[in-house]
Amino acid sequence: MRVFDCHIHIQPWEQLRPDVRARMIAGRKDLDAVQKALAEPAALLSLMDHEGVEKAALINYVAPEVMGFDPSVNDWVTRYVRGHEDRLYAVGSVHPRHTKDPGGDTRRLFEKGIRLLKIHPPHQLFAANAYIADLPGLAEIYRAAEEHGRPVTIHTGTTIFPGARNRFADPMPVDDVAVDFPKLKILLAHAGRPIYMETAVFLVRRHPNMHLDLSGIPPKKLLEYLPRLEDIADRCLWGTDYPSPGIASMRKNVEDFLSLPLPEAAKEKILWANAVRVIG
Numbered sequence: 001m002r003v004f005d006c007h008i009h010i011q012p013w014e015q016l017r018p019d020v021r022a023r024m025i026a027g028r029k030d031l032d033a034v035q036k037a038l039a040e041p042a043a044l045l046s047l048m049d050h051e052g053v054e055k056a057a058l059i060n061y062v063a064p065e066v067m068g069f070d071p072s073v074n075d076w077v078t079r080y081v082r083g084h085e086d087r088l089y090a091v092g093s094v095h096p097r098h099t100k101d102p103g104g105d106t107r108r109l110f111e112k113g114i115r116l117l118k119i120h121p122p123h124q125l126f127a128a129n130a131y132i133a134d135l136p137g138l139a140e141i142y143r144a145a146e147e148h149g150r151p152v153t154i155h156t157g158t159t160i161f162p163g164a165r166n167r168f169a170d171p172m173p174v175d176d177v178a179v180d181f182p183k184l185k186i187l188l189a190h191a192g193r194p195i196y197m198e199t200a201v202f203l204v205r206r207h208p209n210m211h212l213d214l215s216g217i218p219p220k221k222l223l224e225y226l227p228r229l230e231d232i233a234d235r236c237l238w239g240t241d242y243p244s245p246g247i248a249s250m251r252k253n254v255e256d257f258l259s260l261p262l263p264e265a266a267k268e269k270i271l272w273a274n275a276v277r278v279i280g
């Protein structure tokens with residue numbers, strides 16, 4: 001089966017804060033392979049060939065306070081994917097608190113080659129609907145993405161990185177985003193894992209442009225976490241979160257997923273067709 005992994009973290013690790021970096025590399029046996037893939041796209045592409053992954057979206061976002069990532073991650077990832085845009089999709093971000101022109105910056109990212117946006121509330125330290133309160137620039141970012149037909153991946157669910165704020169982990173504020181930007185394509189990354197999954201499923205069933213990104217959930221436990229996965233198979237996109245801590249490999253996750261008692265057609269949509277439709 002063809003595989004589109006819509007959530008891998010190929011990022012400039014040299015920007016990571018030391019405590020976060022320690023968390024990323026603790027106990028890894030594949031550090032060498034990860035570092036080669038971070039260093040050059042040819043290594044990532046051959047890893048993807050080996051792992052049976054045809055396309056992947058490379059998650060990057062600006063989160064200086066918690067992760068250490070500054071706005072140069074956008075240039076880093078567009079440079080990284082150059083010449084490989086058929087297989088590698090650059091995901092970037094504008095942090096509304098670190099720019100004077102959120103809408104303009106977002107449009108310039110799209111011109112530069114960023115295909116999707118990432119919003120990470122617990123790492124960027126604002127709620128997904130903060131434009132209603134004290135962060136009006138966030139609305140300009142969503143509006144630009146909506147106008148350009150570009151999806152926004154919004155992190156949902158708890159995160160254990162030092163300094164992350166889990167009061168922003170609940171997906172419910174994304175309800176406002178879908179109401180206020182009805183044409184915006186939204187991916188709820190990690191489907192609210194592990195304590196907000198019912199909320200994530202509710203939102204997907206309510207809003208036609210909302211989707212779940214299944215990354216970061218142990219695939220063997222997917223049906224425990226999402227018992228109605230088959231009913232929402234049209235709205236779920238495959239992802240692994242590789243190389244985040246605890247992810248064995250992109251291939252192992254796909255194999256575990258394929259062993260689940262789901263119809264073949266549902267598996268095919270989740271692993272490939274939905275991502276092609278939503279991400280392009």
Ligand SMILES: [Zn+2]
Pocket residue numbers: 007009059216241244
């Ligand atoms: Zn992630």
